[in-house]
Amino acid sequence: MKIGLVGCGAIGREVALAVDRDIPQLELSIIYDVEKAKIDFLLKSLVKKPKVASGIEEVMREADLVVEAASPKIVGELLTLASKEEKDLLIMSIGGVLDHLELLESIKREGKCKVFFPSGAIAGLDGINAAREKNIKSISITTSKPPQALLNAPYVIQNKIDLKNIKKPTLIFEGNCKQAVKAFPRNINVSATLSLAGIGMEKTNVKIIADPGITKNQHKIEIKGDFGEMEVVVRNVPSLTNPKTSYLAALSAVATLRKIVSPVKIGT
Ligand SMILES: NC(=O)c1ccc[n+]([C@@H]2O[C@H](COP(=O)([O-])OP(=O)(O)OC[C@H]3O[C@@H](n4cnc5c(N)ncnc54)[C@H](O)[C@@H]3O)[C@@H](O)[C@H]2O)c1
The missing domain is CATH 3.40.50.720 (NAD(P)-binding Rossmann-like Domain)
Structure with a gap:
């Protein structure tokens, strides 16, 4: 091929x-x-x-x-x-x-x-694909990043969030995927993948946490449905040639x- x-x-x-x-x-x-x-x-x-x-x-x-x-x-x-x-x-x-x-x-x-x-950059789509054969009640993703990785996000600028003074893990955004891709465009691939695989932009919940104690971007995905419940956590090493991209x-x-x-x- x-x-x-x-x-x-x-x-x-x-x-x-x-x-x-x-x-x-x-x-x-x-x-x-x-x-x-x-x-x-x-x-x-x-x-x-x-x-x-x-x-x-x-x-x-x-x-x-x-x-x-x-x-x-x-x-x-x-x-x-x-x-x-x-x-x-x-x-x-x-x-x-x-x-x-x-x-x-x-x-x-x-x-x-x-x-x-x-x-x-995420995992668990195999489980979501299977779960989608029956009813999925909820999908949420909690993304934690070092505060400096969120510095230029439109939501941070508009809401004048003082990332430099964040001393402990702090929830700075909660909304659906549609709102999240506008607020944090650098999270757009992850949100889009999860929404396409699962139950769509409007029904997928997104939380963004600024965490000064971490060095790697972390995504925690939680799904509930007829199958039961699933939680998947990924802590990503950045690619050597492009630090914005997860390896x-x-x-x-x-x-x-x-x-x-x-x-x-x-x-x-
Ligand atoms: N699905 C995911 O989870 C995920 C994760 C990381 C990155 N991405 C996306 O994948 C894409 C590639 O990521 P990367 O880390 O390799 O980026 P990169 O910046 O390292 O490489 C992108 C390359 O594409 C070239 N390019 C840009 N516009 C082009 C165009 N119109 N036609 C041809 N070439 C063009 C650039 O010159 C560059 O060499 C990006 O859009 C990125 O957002 C997706």
């Missing part, structure tokens, strides 16, 4: 190296990035050199499956192209889907392509590709 890569940053690089060296059923056939330096840096590390595209349309034409690891801004265009060209798509900038939910619905109806959303997110992209081609699939 020919893989096309859009975005050669932290996640794209991890995906490219895994496909190049470690997933023999896949071939990295074409790559693209708006920054030429990122392409050149990646090419140096690859054993088999892929073609370099001049834009995302060329990636879509050449590849069987396109991996997006670039920006939420191009997600709408990629969904449209994938449906038109009948090519599969793996999306990492999942927050970018929220403005194009109608496109996703038409892809579901028409069934001309497949779209994969890896679990990214687990890059690994989840690689694991999703591996699962697509594996004859044996474990977990829902």
Whole structure:
């Protein structure tokens, strides 16, 4: 299967190296990035050199499956192209889907392509997928971050929250996912993934805690439903090449590709 890569940053690089060296059923056939330096840096590390595209349309034409690891801004265009060209798509900038939910619905109806959303920086989507077969009563996510990681969030600025003087874990926001993505856009991928997998933006509860005692971002997901109750906690190590990205997110992209081609699939 020919893989096309859009975005050669932290996640794209991890995906490219895994496909190049470690997933023999896949071939990295074409790559693209708006920054030429990122392409050149990646090419140096690859054993088999892929073609370099001049834009995302060329990636879509050449590849069987396109991996997006670039920006939420191009997600709408990629969904449209994938449906038109009948090519599969793996999306990492999942927050970018929220403005194009109608496109996703038409892809579901028409069934001309497949779209994969890896679990990214969170865990527990396997359990949510199973739980969704019957009634889910509630889903909530509590994200704890070191105060400095929340400094530039619109909600913090608007509400003049003095993060520098927070001395103990402090709840600074509670609302639904729809409100949370506006208030804390850097949490958007996590919120979007959880909402798409579960019961939607309006019904998913989000709490944000500023915690001066932690160094790693932490997500605690709690679900209640006909199945019982589930709690999942993830404490994420940042990626070496992009500290804003959790290493687990890059690994989840690689694991999703591996699962697509594996004859044996474990977990829902
Ligand atoms: N799903 C999740 O849980 C999760 C977690 C972390 C990051 N992400 C998202 O995944 C994406 C990639 O993350 P990353 O850490 O690799 O980022 P990064 O900044 O390290 O790399 C992104 C790369 O994409 C390139 N790029 C930007 N706009 C582009 C465009 N229009 N066309 C082609 N290339 C473009 C940049 O030049 C850069 O090289 C981001 O949108 C990020 O928000 C998702």
